[in-house]
Amino acid sequence: MMGxxxxxxxxxxxxxxxxxxxxxxxxxYLLAKKYQGTFILRIExxxxxxxxxxxxxxIMEALxxxxxxxxxxxxxxxxxxxxxxxxxxxIYARYAQELLDKGQAYYAFDTxxxxxxxxxxxxxxKYDAATRLRLRNSLALPEAETVRLLAEGHPHTxxxxxxxxxxxxxxxxxxxxxxxxxxxxxDKVMLKADGLPTxxxxxxxxxxxxxxxxxxxxxxxxxxxxxxxxxxxxFGWESEMPQFAHLPLILKPDGKGKLSKRDGVRLGIPVFPxxxxxxxxxxxxxxxxxxxxLPEALLNFLAFLGWNPGTEQEIFSLDELTAAFSIEKIGKxxxxxxxxxxxxxxxxxxxxxxxxxxxxxVRPMIEAQGHQPADAWLEGFCALMRDRVTLLPDFWEKxxxxxxxxxEYDVKNVQKRxxxxxxxxxxxxxxRLSDVAGSQWQGPVVQEVVNSLMQAQNFKPxxxxxxxxxxxxxxxxxxxxxxMMALLGQTVCLQRLETAIASFxxxx
RNA sequence: GGUCCGUUCGUCUAGGGGUUAGGACGCAUCCCUUUCACGGAUGAAACACGGGUUCGAUUCCCGUACGGACUACCA
Numbered sequence: 001m002m003g004x005x006x007x008x009x010x011x012x013x014x015x016x017x018x019x020x021x022x023x024x025x026x027x028x029y030l031l032a033k034k035y036q037g038t039f040i041l042r043i044e045x046x047x048x049x050x051x052x053x054x055x056x057x058x059i060m061e062a063l064x065x066x067x068x069x070x071x072x073x074x075x076x077x078x079x080x081x082x083x084x085x086x087x088x089x090x091i092y093a094r095y096a097q098e099l100l101d102k103g104q105a106y107y108a109f110d111t112x113x114x115x116x117x118x119x120x121x122x123x124x125x126k127y128d129a130a131t132r133l134r135l136r137n138s139l140a141l142p143e144a145e146t147v148r149l150l151a152e153g154h155p156h157t158x159x160x161x162x163x164x165x166x167x168x169x170x171x172x173x174x175x176x177x178x179x180x181x182x183x184x185x186x187d188k189v190m191l192k193a194d195g196l197p198t199x200x201x202x203x204x205x206x207x208x209x210x211x212x213x214x215x216x217x218x219x220x221x222x223x224x225x226x227x228x229x230x231x232x233x234x235f236g237w238e239s240e241m242p243q244f245a246h247l248p249l250i251l252k253p254d255g256k257g258k259l260s261k262r263d264g265v266r267l268g269i270p271v272f273p274x275x276x277x278x279x280x281x282x283x284x285x286x287x288x289x290x291x292x293x294l295p296e297a298l299l300n301f302l303a304f305l306g307w308n309p310g311t312e313q314e315i316f317s318l319d320e321l322t323a324a325f326s327i328e329k330i331g332k333x334x335x336x337x338x339x340x341x342x343x344x345x346x347x348x349x350x351x352x353x354x355x356x357x358x359x360x361x362v363r364p365m366i367e368a369q370g371h372q373p374a375d376a377w378l379e380g381f382c383a384l385m386r387d388r389v390t391l392l393p394d395f396w397e398k399x400x401x402x403x404x405x406x407x408e409y410d411v412k413n414v415q416k417r418x419x420x421x422x423x424x425x426x427x428x429x430x431x432r433l434s435d436v437a438g439s440q441w442q443g444p445v446v447q448e449v450v451n452s453l454m455q456a457q458n459f460k461p462x463x464x465x466x467x468x469x470x471x472x473x474x475x476x477x478x479x480x481x482x483x484m485m486a487l488l489g490q491t492v493c494l495q496r497l498e499t500a501i502a503s504f505x506x507x508x
Numbered sequence: 509g510g511u512c513c514g515u516u517c518g519u520c521u522a523g524g525g526g527u528u529a530g531g532a533c534g535c536a537u538c539c540c541u542u543u544c545a546c547g548g549a550u551g552a553a554a555c556a557c558g559g560g561u562u563c564g565a566u567u568c569c570c571g572u573a574c575g576g577a578c579u580a581c582c583a
């Protein structure tokens with residue numbers, strides 16, 4: 001169909017990258033990988049005011065964590081650099097000059113304040129063919145005046161001269177043909193007074209120079225795409241213009257509108273891939289990583305927000321996503337962010353992860369609690385807990401009692417079940433379990449001891465086992481009792497039995 | 509306000525002129541399980557509305573409503 005595919009993910013380093021951005025990166029990545037193309041990271045740092053130190057590093061780290069490594073980008077090399085727009089200032093100046101030379105742009109000397117005033121007077125004010133002649137620019141001013149203002153170094157911008165009467169048709173891969181009339185378009189600023197380009201100029205110049213074939217970005221860019229087409233036209237690049245695909249937005253879980261960082265704190269849910277630490281705690285946010293979500297699960301979840309393969313398969317590895325991905329299958333309507341679904345994906349991924357890997361992921365959390373379990377033991381723990389967790393921190397939260405004493409008993413259940421006559425039975429049980437040789441302490445052995453005792457004493461499993469479970473874990477929930485006992489070990493089980501018998505009596 | 513985009517169960521979605529409108533999350537019930545989960549089964553749950561076009565529209569067209577994005581010397 002065309003040359004090798006080259007796509008770019010072009011965030012601006014104004015803070016943490018939220019999951020909408022991650023999904024955009026993902027779709028770009030998928031298209032590139034599917035066709036053995038190139039995935040480029042370009043940092044759009046042309047706004048010096050909004051620039052946030054550390055944001056670029058954050059973006060790299062987030063992409064790395066997600067497994068979406070760019071092939072070209074800042075610090076990664078590539079033949080089309082530099083990949084940071086602030087380092088390409090001279091390039092944009094040159095192209096802005098070209099626009100000027102071609103009569104496609106003009107100098108504008110209006111101050112931001114003057115324009116502000118215009119907008120206040122007239123809400124619908126637009127800097128365009130209808131208004132430009134009464135404003136301060138090289139089209140309205142006598143030539144000598146323009147020359148003078150320039151020579152004296154008056155601050156000025158360069159604006160695109162939009163000619164009315166043109167029809168712009170964007171053949172969007174997601175939305176089909178979208179038409180705009182140039183009469184509706186304003187004369188966008190191309191080069192700001194500080195000499196840096198606006199998004200519009202930088203974007204078009206870079207996409208052209210970097211030989212981008214597909215622009216996959218959020219729907220918020222659709223309206224300005226008309227300007228972008230005009231720019232390609234002005235430069236004479238229209239025939240090699242990239243194809244556009246505008247993605248549906250990711251919406252707030254509740255209410256309306258697109259998902260924002262504030263929704264995260266407001267609803268107590270992560271909206272960033274990894275945590276963002278700001279000096280101001282108000283502007284610090286957790287991430288999916290810290291929440292205990294596996295990157296593969298996040299990606300799988302995100303991929304399905306606005307796209308699906310048309311089959312009933314839902315669990316896809318990154319490679320499978322790559323194989324199945326196609327732009328035609330991207331939906332048009334906004335997709336609401338649903339944390340429950342994200343959790344479900346995570347649970348599926350945890351269940352599918354082998355215990356050795358799981359143990360590696362869980363270990364730091366356990367060590368943070370001050371415990372240093374042996375590998376094999378921790379793997380055993382993971383095996384018992386794997387089907388009972390949805391997020392990584394659940395391993396500790398739901399299974400802490402494997403590492404340290406029971407914090408509290410399920411009193412209600414003890415009161416309901418504990419009977420004086422059980423006391424002797426439990427003491428017997430303690431004795432019998434003490435008799436088991438340490439080397440014999442295994443699930444089936446323990447089970448046999450308990451069962452035979454229950455038979456001899458005429459206790460029903462239903463009266464004994466729940467209490468045994470509470471004695472050992474404090475709760476009615478958890479892995480099979482005998483497997484639990486095997487992992488806990490004889491000493492711990494005997495100790496907990498003793499303390500439990502004593503406490504249960506008091507709860508009666 | 510203007511321009512542009514969108515609208516299938518609560519949510520993510522499949523489908524597409526004639527279907528019992530399919531799946532997934534969540535929810536409910538049941539089975540499995542001497543717990544909890546996992547797993548399995550079942551159930552409730554949707555084509556925004558009004559006009560066309562058509563033998564027949566959820567599907568095509570036009571309106572309406574609703575929602576959204578954009579409307580900066582921000583991206």
